[in-house]
Amino acid sequence: MRRTLKAAILGATGLVGIEYARMLSQHPYIKPAYLAGKGSVGKPYEEVVRWQTAGQVPKEVASMEVKPTDPKLMDDVDLIFSPLPQGAAGPVEEEFAKLGFPVISNSPDHRFDPDVPLLVPEINPHTVKLIDEQKKRRDWKGFIVTTPLCTAQGAAIPLAPIYMNFKMNGAFITTIQSLSGAGYPGIPSLDVVDNILPLGDAYDAKTIKEITRILSEARRAVNDPPMQEVSLAATTHRIAxxxxHYEVTYVTFKEDTDAGKVREVLENFRGEPQELKLPTAPEKPIIVVDQDNRPQVYFDRWSGNPPGMSVVVGRVKQVNARTIRMVSLIHNTVRGAAGGGILAAELLVEKGYIE
Amino acid sequence: MRRTLKAAILGATGLVGIEYARMLSQHPYIKPAYLAGKGSVGKPYEEVVRWQTAGQVPKEVASMEVKPTDPKLMDDVDLIFSPLPQGAAGPVEEEFAKLGFPVISNSPDHRFDPDVPLLVPEINPHTVKLIDEQKKRRDWKGFIVTTPLCTAQGAAIPLAPIYMNFKMNGAFITTIQSLSGAGYPGIPSLDVVDNILPLGDAYDAKTIKEITRILSEARRAVNDPPMQEVSLAATTHRIAxxxxHYEVTYVTFKEDTDAGKVREVLENFRGEPQELKLPTAPEKPIIVVDQDNRPQVYFDRWSGNPPGMSVVVGRVKQVNARTIRMVSLIHNTVRGAAGGGILAAELLVEKGYIE
Amino acid sequence: MRRTLKAAILGATGLVGIEYARMLSQHPYIKPAYLAGKGSVGKPYEEVVRWQTAGQVPKEVASMEVKPTDPKLMDDVDLIFSPLPQGAAGPVEEEFAKLGFPVISNSPDHRFDPDVPLLVPEINPHTVKLIDEQKKRRDWKGFIVTTPLCTAQGAAIPLAPIYMNFKMNGAFITTIQSLSGAGYPGIPSLDVVDNILPLGDAYDAKTIKEITRILSEARRAVNDPPMQEVSLAATTHRIAxxxxHYEVTYVTFKEDTDAGKVREVLENFRGEPQELKLPTAPEKPIIVVDQDNRPQVYFDRWSGNPPGMSVVVGRVKQVNARTIRMVSLIHNTVRGAAGGGILAAELLVEKGYIE
Amino acid sequence: MRRTLKAAILGATGLVGIEYARMLSQHPYIKPAYLAGKGSVGKPYEEVVRWQTAGQVPKEVASMEVKPTDPKLMDDVDLIFSPLPQGAAGPVEEEFAKLGFPVISNSPDHRFDPDVPLLVPEINPHTVKLIDEQKKRRDWKGFIVTTPLCTAQGAAIPLAPIYMNFKMNGAFITTIQSLSGAGYPGIPSLDVVDNILPLGDAYDAKTIKEITRILSEARRAVNDPPMQEVSLAATTHRIAxxxxHYEVTYVTFKEDTDAGKVREVLENFRGEPQELKLPTAPEKPIIVVDQDNRPQVYFDRWSGNPPGMSVVVGRVKQVNARTIRMVSLIHNTVRGAAGGGILAAELLVEKGYIE
Structure with a gap:
């Protein structure tokens, strides 16, 4: 029987923080033990949190006091989940890692440090060994592991098995994303009522950059070399x-490729978390649906078990001999953030990086 | 000085009908003379219309009585605008054409009759000569001219000049469409609150089918043969x-193609309506914008002059040597329906088909 | 130990039907045994249902086949839940009652039959004795019990304890209601995007009529006579x-009345379901909140346990010596429909009307 | 012929600023001559403005350069419109007034200075004489005139004629307000998607406070004493x-009062702006509608001429002998802000305060 691990959630009242609180309240061995916040220190979690997710504030955390983001107060904490915003996250995460904490970060600040994993447990689990290098090079007792941008995961999770199994050439993505991805207060209401908000070149570019890294690390076997180069494009938007996050992807191939076979590969995709039966691993990382009006955001975002951990893929269709269209839907704050972070932690526990 | 033409608007209280009423109320020589409706016959237009567009009900039509769709009552009517729904439109339009009326239809029922033009005046004006064949073959005194599906026009209007000027290979389209395209009552609210509604395979297919015909009729010179075959795909949606209608298109080419040159071609595109200075022809059929957060539906849909007659194209960007991304926004009930219909009528007047 | 009762849900794929399916899947002794539908007969529930509520389709009902609304097929059914639409409900419910089934109806058709209870179990439980009269007069083996319009319940549940404890004079209500109250397809999207839809005089009137009956049956003791007359008004709306359903009520009194005492009465209100510890009875039928930006629809509609069974009341405030303002929020398809129906069934079981 | 006045618009790129720019571009004698902004100084107005209103940026202002809020640059400016935000407005407006500028303010900072008019030109035009006192007491060459909160105007404009003509006792208001009233970025989208946002006690209180002052200044004749005290309450909300701003008001009276007569008084209400035929005065300050599903925000907010200057009142109905219900709709940034400010300026010109 595994010993219980005590987790601190930084930014615990934020939109990803609440998913950590919700999911860890039901976790078999990682407990929410420390809720760090900013404006609300000293108050009961339940009183200050904006519970913009399913259900009600769990009793496990409802009356916990929100505390400062201060490692000195976290003596008995075993690991840190950090969904802090860009810029704020970087130095805080470094400080915790230096002091010996394992830090699972959903923030962009360290995503492209060459010795920091950008981990999607089903796709690039072998990258956890970067941690050894990271600790040595930086002389840290702890370490940082990051998870990718939710938008990038929504496309990359279905693209990875395609990339690994077919001679993929490129992917042209159009996203229609939800508001929670931008935090609170986040997107002004006047930007999305009777409107579509384009996220612009910088957001498009970071989406592509992250997908590119994830795919370059996707292997069929641990020692496989990186595979072919691909040409990616993303056009990103938010609506109300x-x-x-709903994403339409046109995938092109270097040779004739059959949509039926692509569909099969997607449906049968499993990764190390499934083999290891990690508690937060959904049975299927990708659920394929066939009705031509699905996936729908409202009805399918909580798919899988735990709810929200499976990416739903539909509309898999031959466009021409070398082009296939698919649509994917990811629960951005679950699989795309907190759930992905917890799954990463479970993998790290399994591999002995967190004890 | 051109004589005034009297127009009947069928379905005058519908979402396209109101745009006809609005635009014709300000037209230099086509007057709204007969407003045909169904449930509201005998009542003043103003009282029964749901004015889901800009401004208020124009005084020119406000107190006009809604009348039945009956050619016997239309003795002094010179032409018919028919935005009737699919199925209902077909036989009614035939009856009017047989009786000698020129019918401009926004309905799908006759769009693929081989002797009926599917007219976008800037792109395939030469197809009006199908009318001669139509009248002869059917032994009609009048005729039917159709305009394409709004969704198809939103992509086809910018694709046409690209198709005519570059060695285009294919176009992969994702649409995010507005509610008015589906009429009233149309889309149930529970389908689009906190949701995205996929329109499904049939809608995708008809969009492609119409774009394909329009492009196949796009020529640089009237006598040019049809150009290359292209591979098209569309994934269509509605939101609140x-x-x-907002459409993201990835265009692929048979040879290296420069986004800057594509942008230039789009910006400089003009058609016969511009040369003829037709009253409803916008100065530029395509307005190119360069900010990376435009076009936006709320702010740009009424672009051009008359408002809503220009398609706004933005985000024109090189994806790779042979792929370019662009975004287009069309006012679906104006350029994509009533405005397109009026522009078609003006072209037909100019060419002597309506007198 | 109570024996298990088998329930049929009529209109099981509708917006109230799904709440019955969800709640009964977790019920200690009432099981969803028969799912009746219309267009989807013969198909698995999961495949045809539009699951517009919390969570996913429960495994208890997911693969059940949808069947016709035919009493001959319901031999082993013990009770009927009928959220059928107005007009359709009436004759069907009568037929079932005649055949011996207890029918719990959320439909308006029999709400004002003088021998049919309009039951809110916390407020007028004594009206169940109308069943004896109903069965005798109509010579039925079964019976019909109705629950009130969701909108009426949202105001009546907090008004009842006020009415019973203070010399209430009148109540002036403004409602801002949700879409699910109108079913699916229900409200056209173009009615509620950038708009507020007034529900009109008839809806206002039926809301008042039902509140009036409920209050007239509210007693402190079973044998109390009806209390004072009150003057009610409602202005009802739907938004996206x-x-x-969110309702603002200004309550006037015949004598000076203290908001603090009203708040106390609301908070301490309990009814027979609480005394009997019925499984679907929330600990508190009314949860009073004090923050001046609550209740909020998104955050508070699932309040209570079972979730959605408590009405949340806030903004209780003295306007002047004889006027108090309060705001109430009711989950219209749970407490206002399916949950209220199940609670009614439990009361009827407890009182021996269902065996 | 009146000489042309040159106006500066402070905060010209804000949501009220754009309405000033739009309306003054068509004004017969007040011209938009100076557009003051903050983050966008030096850029063409058209390029930086978020045109969240009807039509497109008018050519009269499109290419004007946005300039700093600096009186030294405003030598040829005749009057100042100040829709600056609370806190920022106060000192700036004082500085301008001290330097001799007439300042029309839509900001709350000076609304309750005893020598500053809180002007609704149809209701309390006699309060302009406070300007004389203001200039003398403060030794200013210019002056400040304020207009009330949009929410307060939406209720006060119809309440004033009722107050003046009947023995009004109280008014219990529930508002459902639009997003533009809170400016941009303003309300976070996550507060209003699938939600209603209560504005809280402070907002309720300031609404009442302003209505109270406006009513206390409403007179049938200039020299009438203030009329009866009234008991007011407001419960305020924002939605998407x-x-x-849509407001439901229950009005109570000290004696039996007939809804038909109230309706008549509302319909026939005219004020000094109508008598003086001020250019921005709508023919009817209040338009009464009788359909029981009107007013609707989307369809009626631009009512009147100039569009948006009339308050639309509907649902006027007897609740009981001494209570009447009505609903009012005000275009918050037009009649409730910029349009009200321009009308105030016209009155001040007419009365010789601006020359």
């Missing part, structure tokens, strides 16, 4: 949905 | 915007 | 919220 | 509408 609360949770769930 | 009121007017304006 | 999915679930949750 | 873009423009238009």
């Amino acid at each position: 949905t609360i949770h769930g | 915007t009121i007017h304006g | 919220t999915i679930h949750g | 509408t873009i423009h238009g």
Whole structure:
């Protein structure tokens, strides 16, 4: 029987913080033990949190006091989940890692440090060994592991098995993303009522950059070399949905490729988390649906078990001999953030990086 | 000085009908003379119309009585605008054409009759000569001219000049469409609150079919043969915007193609309506914008002059040597329906088909 | 130990039907045994249902086949839940009652039959004795019990304890209701995007009529006579919220009345379901909140346990010596429909009307 | 012929600033001559403005350069319109007034200075004489005139004629307000998607406070004493509408009062702006509608001429002998802000305070 690990959630009242609180309240061995916040220190979590997710504030955390983001107060904490915002996250995460904490970060600040994993446990689990290098090079007792941008995961999770199994050439993505991805207060209401908000070149570019790294690390076997180069493009938007990033992807191939076989590969995709039966691993990382009006954000974003951990893929269709269209839907704050972070932690526990 | 033409608007209280009423109220020589409706016959237009567009009900039509769709009552009518729904439109339009009326239809029922033009005046004006064949073959005194599906026009209008000027290979389209395209009552609210509604395979297919015909008729010179075959795909959706279809298109080419040159071709595109200075022809059929957060539905759908007649194209960007991304926004009930219909009528007047 | 009762849900794929399916899947002794539908007969529930509520389709009902609304097929069914639409409900419910089934109806058709209870179990439980009269007069083996319009319950549940404890004079209500109250397809999207839809005189009137009956049956003791007459008004609207009716009520009194005491009465209100510890009875039928930005529809509609069974009341405030303002929020398809129906069934079981 | 006045618009790129720019571009004698902004100084107005209103940026202002809020640059400016935000407005407006500028302010900072008019030109035009006192007491060459909170105007404009003509006792108001009233970025989207946002006690209180002052200044004749005291309450909310504040008001009376007569008084209400035929005065300050599903925000907010200057009142109905219900809709950034400010300026010109 595994010993219980005590987790601190930084930014615990934020939109990803609440998903950590919700999911860890039901976790078999990682407990929410420390809720760090900013404006609300000293108050009961339940009183200050904006519970923009399913259900009600769990009793496990409801009356916990929100505390400062201060490692000196975290003596008995075993690991840190950090969904802090860009810029704020970087130095804080470094400080915790230096002091010996394992830090699972959903923030962009360290995503492209060459010795920091950008981990999607089903796709590039072998990258956890970067941690050894990271600790040595930086002379840290702890370490930082990052998870990718939710938008990048929504496309990359279905693209990875395609990339690994077919001679993929490129992917042209259009996203229709939800509001929760931008935090609170986040997107002004006047930007999304009777409107579509384009996220612009910088957001498009970072989406592509992250997908590119994830795919370059996707292997069929641990020692495989990186595979072919691909040409990616993303056009990103937000509209007035609360949770769930919806992404339309046209995938091109270097040779004739059959949509039926692509569909099969997607449906049968499993990764190390499934083999290891990690508690937060959904049975299927990708659920394929066949009705031509699905996935729909409202009805499918909580798919899988735990809810929200499976990416739903639909509309898999031959465009021409070398082009296939698919649509994917990811719960951005679950699989795309907190759930992905917890799954990463479980993998690290399994591999002995967190004890 | 051109004589005034009297127009009947069928379905005058519908979402396209109101745009006809609005635009014709300000037209230099086509007057709204007969407003045909169904449930509201005998009542003043103003009282029964749901004015889901800009401004207020124009005084020119406000107190006009809604009348039945009956050619016997239309003795002094010179032409018919028919935005009737699919199925209902077909036989009614035939009856009017047989009786000698020129019918401009926004309905799908006759769009693929081989002797009926599917007219976008800037792109395939030469197809009006199908009317001669139509009248002869059917032994009609009048005729039917159709305009394409709004969604198809939103992509086809910018694709046409690209197709005519570059060795285009294919186009992969994702649409985010507004509610007014589906009429009233149209889309149930529970389909689009906190949701995205996929329109499904049939809608995708008809979009492609219409774009294919339009491009195949796009020529640089009237006598040019049809150009290359292209591979098209569309993934169509509706969300909770009121007017304006937003479409992201990845265009692929058979040879290296420069986004800057594509942008230039789009910006400089003019058609016969511009040369003829037709009253409803916008100065530029395509307005190119360069900010990376435009076009936006709320702010750009009424672009051009008359408002809503220009398609706004933005985000024109090189993806790779042979792929370019662009975004287009069309006011679906104006350029994509009533405005397109009026422009078609003006072209037909100019060419002597309506007298 | 109570024996298990088998329930049929009529209109099981509708917006109230799904709440019955969800709640009964977790019920200690009432099981969802028969799912009746219309267009989807013969198909697995999961495949045809539009699951516009919390969570996913429960495994208890997911693969059940949808069947016709035919009593001959319901031999082993013990009770009927009928959220059928107005008009359709009436004759069907009568037929079932005649055949011996207890029918719990959320439909308006029999709400004002003088021998049919309009039951809110916390407020007028004594009206169940109308069943004896109903069965005798109509010579039925079964019976019909109705629950009130969700909108009426949202105001009546907090008004009842006020009415019973203070010399209430009148109540002036303004509702801002959600879309699910109108079913699916229900409200056209173009009615509620950038708009507020007034529900009109007839809806206002039926809301008042039902509140009036409920209050007239509210007693402190079973044998109390009806209390004072009150003057009620309601102005009802729908907007683009999915679930949750929000109602602002100004209550006037015949004598000086203290808001603090009203608040106390609301908070301490309990009814027979609480005394009997019925499984679907929330600990508190009314949860009073004190923050001046609550209740909020998104955050508070699932309040209570079972979730959605408590009405949340806030903003209780003295306007002047004889006027108090309060705001109430009811989950319209749970407490206002399916949950209220199940609670009614439990009361009827407890009182021996269902065996 | 009146000489042309040159106006500066402070905060010209804000949501009220754009309405000033739009309306003054068509004004017969007040011209938009100076557009003051903050982050966008030095750029063409058209390029930096977020045109969240009807039509497109008018050519009269499109290419004007945005300039700093600096009186030294405003030598040829005749009057100042100040829709600056609370706190920022106060000192700036004082500085301008001290330097001799007439300042029309839509900001709350000076609304309750005893020598500053809180002007609704149809209701309390006699309060302009406070300007004389203001200039003398403060030894200013210029002066400040304020207009009330949009929310307060939406209720006060119809309440004033009722107050003046009947023995009004109280008014219990529930507002459902639009997003533009809170400026940009303003309300976070996550507060209003599938939600209703209560504005809280402070907002309720300031609404009442302003209505109270306006009513206390409403007279049938200039020299009438203030009339009866009234008891007011407001419960204020925002939802996802873009423009238009919708308000439900229950009005109580000290004696039996007939709804038909109240309706008549509302319909026939005219004020000094109508008598003086001020250019921005709508023919009817209040337009009464009788359909039981009107007013609707989307369809009625631009009512009147100039569009948006009339308050639309509907649902006027007897609740009981001494209570009447009505609903009012005000275009918050037009009649409730910029349009009200321009009308105030016209009155001040007419009365010789601006020359």
